[in-house]
Amino acid sequence: MRFDELPRDWAQRPITDPDVFEGVVDLIVTEQSRSDGAIYLLLCHPNRHLLQPICLPDEPRRMDVGEVLDGVRLLLTEVSRHDVRDVVMVIARPGRVTPTPRDRDLRAAFEGACRGAGFTLHAVAIAALDDVAVLPAEGDCAAA
Template sequence: MRFDDLPRDWAQRPITDPAVLEGVVDLIATDRSRVGGATYLLLCHHNRRLLQPVCLPDEPRQVDTAAVGERVSLALAEAARHGVHDVVMVIARPGRSTPTPRDRDLRAAFEAACRSAGVTLHAVAIAAPEAVGVLPSEGDSAAA
């Protein structure tokens, strides 16, 4: 889904609504972040409506998922201090939106960061130049 396919009332819906998730990610993840790499924290209200997107640019050579997880953990801890307890994460990167082993490692790092901050991770998406896709959890049998 592209951002121009979003329903008119998307801002009133939970970001995890399948009819809006990919379109919102497409709207927020810039072309530059998809080429250079970035991690987005989509901070949500308690009803999972989008509150604020936060972009953490990746170092071009950053391949250490533990370091990315540490930065995410610090940002989530600060958000939790201000009452934010729900988040959707986005991996913006070059290539195709098909999940890679690094994407799965990042998801595990996001899950650990959320647990340590007391934040609920509702979804992880991949924003690639050609498309946006949802990264299923290990226990999810859905295809990306």
């Protein structure tokens, strides 16, 4: 789904609603972030409605998963001070939305960082230049 196909009531729905999830990600993630690489933390209210998107730079060709994870952990620690505990993460990168080994490593790292900080990771998506797709957990066939 593209952002221009979102239903009018998308903001009243949980961000993980399968009928709006990919469109909301498409709306939030900029073309520049997709070209350069970035990690988005979409902070959510407990009901999974979007609270605030935050963008961290990620240069997929130069940064390893550990470097990305350091920034994510620091941000989660700071955000937790404000009683936010629900998050969706997006990997913005050039190329296709077909998951790569790095995407899977990032998802596993996000899961660990969220567990360690007391957050619930509700979903992970990949936003590429021409598409958005859910990145399911290993062995999970369900979307968002």
